Amino acid sequence: MNTSDRTLKLYNSLTGKKDVFQPLHEGHAGMYVCGPTVYYDVHLGNCRTFVSFDIIYRYLNALGYQVRYVRNITDVGHLTDDGEDRMAKGARVAQLEPMEVAQKYTVGFHDMMRIFNTLPPSIEPRATGHIPEQIEMVQDILSRGYGYERNGSVYFNVRKFDRENPGIYGQLSGRVLDELMAESRDNLKSQDEKNDPADFAIWMKARPGDIMVWKSPWSVGFPGWHLECSAMSTKYLGQTFDIHGGGNDLKFPHHENEIAQNQGACGCAPARYWLHTNMLLLNGKKMSKSDGNTITPVELFTGDSPFVSKGYSPMVVKFFMLMAHYRSTLDITDEALAAAEKGYRKLMETNRILQSLRPADQPYDGSESAADRAILDGIDTAFSGMDDDFNTAIALASLSELGSFVHKIANKQLDAGEVSPWVLERLKTVFNAFIVDILALQDELDAAGDTGTVEGLMQLILDIRANARTQKDWGTSDKIRDGLAAVGISVKDGKEGTSWTKG
RNA sequence: GGUAUCGUGGCCGAGUGGUUAGGCACAGGUCUGCAAAACCUGCUACAGCGGUUCGAAUCCGCUCGAUACCUCCA
Numbered sequence: 349m350n351t352s353d354r355t356l357k358l359y360n361s362l363t364g365k366k367d368v369f370q371p372l373h374e375g376h377a378g379m380y381v382c383g384p385t386v387y388y389d390v391h392l393g394n395c396r397t398f399v400s401f402d403i404i405y406r407y408l409n410a411l412g413y414q415v416r417y418v419r420n421i422t423d424v425g426h427l428t429d430d431g432e433d434r435m436a437k438g439a440r441v442a443q444l445e446p447m448e449v450a451q452k453y454t455v456g457f458h459d460m461m462r463i464f465n466t467l468p469p470s471i472e473p474r475a476t477g478h479i480p481e482q483i484e485m486v487q488d489i490l491s492r493g494y495g496y497e498r499n500g501s502v503y504f505n506v507r508k509f510d511r512e513n514p515g516i517y518g519q520l521s522g523r524v525l526d527e528l529m530a531e532s533r534d535n536l537k538s539q540d541e542k543n544d545p546a547d548f549a550i551w552m553k554a555r556p557g558d559i560m561v562w563k564s565p566w567s568v569g570f571p572g573w574h575l576e577c578s579a580m581s582t583k584y585l586g587q588t589f590d591i592h593g594g595g596n597d598l599k600f601p602h603h604e605n606e607i608a609q610n611q612g613a614c615g616c617a618p619a620r621y622w623l624h625t626n627m628l629l630l631n632g633k634k635m636s637k638s639d640g641n642t643i644t645p646v647e648l649f650t651g652d653s654p655f656v657s658k659g660y661s662p663m664v665v666k667f668f669m670l671m672a673h674y675r676s677t678l679d680i681t682d683e684a685l686a687a688a689e690k691g692y693r694k695l696m697e698t699n700r701i702l703q704s705l706r707p708a709d710q711p712y713d714g715s716e717s718a719a720d721r722a723i724l725d726g727i728d729t730a731f732s733g734m735d736d737d738f739n740t741a742i743a744l745a746s747l748s749e750l751g752s753f754v755h756k757i758a759n760k761q762l763d764a765g766e767v768s769p770w771v772l773e774r775l776k777t778v779f780n781a782f783i784v785d786i787l788a789l790q791d792e793l794d795a796a797g798d799t800g801t802v803e804g805l806m807q808l809i810l811d812i813r814a815n816a817r818t819q820k821d822w823g824t825s826d827k828i829r830d831g832l833a834a835v836g837i838s839v840k841d842g843k844e845g846t847s848w849t850k851g
Numbered sequence: 852g853g854u855a856u857c858g859u860g861g862c863c864g865a866g867u868g869g870u871u872a873g874g875c876a877c878a879g880g881u882c883u884g885c886a887a888a889a890c891c892u893g894c895u896a897c898a899g900c901g902g903u904u905c906g907a908a909u910c911c912g913c914u915c916g917a918u919a920c921c922u923c924c925a
Binding site for chain 2: 684
């Protein structure tokens with residue numbers, strides 16, 4: 349597809365409305381997404397965010413953009429409430445080297461992303477691998493007068509930045525600096541070093557016992573949490589780039605501070621479009637480890653949790669996520685997942701049937717039937733949905749409507765001649781493109797492995813049953829069907845022979 | 852307390868000034884040796900109260916409720 353064929357609109361948190369996407373460089377798109385902090389197993393909410401951005405990445409690709417997708421790994425600089433580095437804390441608890449902790453959970457994170465069938469980003473930079481770049485950015489900020497040093501730590505001067513660049517700080521999160529100050533908590537250790545409570549650290553001097561430390565012109569220490577994204581997005585995407593994404597909860601302070609840092613360092617705005625995904629809820633509440641209202645991806649897959657009656661496969665969970673728009677909160681409930689499971693399986697089966705359909709032999713007379721038009725409309729709706737801020741719910745709804753045509757053709761309820769061969773071909777192509785390339789829903793029946801053997805066995809069994817049926821030997825026929833049902837395979841007798849599905 | 856977002860039918864969840872979202876569930880029907888699936892039909896809503904408008908679920912105000920953020924967060 350050519351990038352100019354369609355108008356893509358995306359909801360920009362910066363402007364608070366849907367903006368038409370106009371890339372900085374024709375045909376190219378640069379996207380930075382805040383990645384995980386690798387101090388613990390990936391959280392389900394992370395999965396939703398990264399699945400959402402994977403769809404965005406894939407759709408930009410499908411539209412013909414050459415996309416550079418950068419998603420970082422945060423392996424330093426994240427302070428916990430008591431001021432200790434998250435990585436170091438994880439290491440102390442597990443008696444591991446910090447980098448061992450980072451490696452372990454990075455691998456776990458990658459495995460989970462693969463399970464959800466997401467594409468790896470183009471570049472996946474680590475914070476610890478970009479200490480010089482971060483130090484350089486601190487220097488840039490200092491030289492432009494927006495930072496100050498206190499006892500070896502360097503702070504960003506929010507008040508001064510706001511005074512000299514009015515309207516920037518707070519624009520993304522809709523905050524007013526004065527109110528922030530009034531409400532600001534005072535529980536950070538370094539608070540007394542700051543000129544102003546709204547200021548934040550861009551370089552922290554190490555305290556005794558800190559193990560993840562580097563030399564800098566100011567002290568032996570470590571970079572502030574917000575700094576890595578500013579430094580790495582600049583390095584790989586340039587000072588100004590197209591899209592910046594992340595979870596809604598990063599809007600403030602992280603993204604707000606990130607913008608301030610970039611502006612402070614180069615005097616220019618970083619991303620032009622800011623995209624934020626919404627939270628995943630469990631039974632109406634935000635997931636939280638402390639009050640027990642949480643479920644891990646693995647628990648969800650295995651069903652080993654009081655919140656679900658059974659396990660739901662990764663693709664069912666992904667389908668469930670895609671049924672909602674990425675900017676809406678999504679509530680995980682057992683009933684909703686069960687509904688998603690049925691919907692997912694039906695969609696997969698529909699695609700299998702569709703791909704095996706052969707166009708009618710009749711010559712095309714050039715006319716466009718009502719069915720042709722309806723199918724073409726449905727295809728257009730699916731794309732329009734994606735063009736409208738990546739509305740996967742609309743895309744899935746269109747696929748569902750298109751699916752009924754597939755079954756009608758397969759069941760001969762719609763005369764094959766009613767659908768022009770080229771329309772059927774287009775439907776096959778688009779349907780598959782949506783499922784495989786854009787929404788990236790794997791057919792778990794295919795992915796189960798060893799399908800060759802199973803196919804062969806099923807072929808044989810169904811042949812025997814077909815013979816029994818032609819002889820009206822219903823006893824044998826039903827015995828086979830019931831036996832297969834007992835191992836989870838359902839047999840369906842159609843006009844064109846018998847098909848089967850698992851599960 | 853401040854800020855933001857949201858409140859849609861039995862459930863989930865799109866839409867956002869005038870026309871069917873979709874899925875799941877449910878009820879009838881068609882097809883079928885029976886069944887399942889599929890297809891058809893039905894059920895059918897926009898928290899409450901005011902206002903703007905020829906017309907509002909959609910815009911505005913208030914009330915109630917929910918969720919999130921307010922320097923740990925995807």
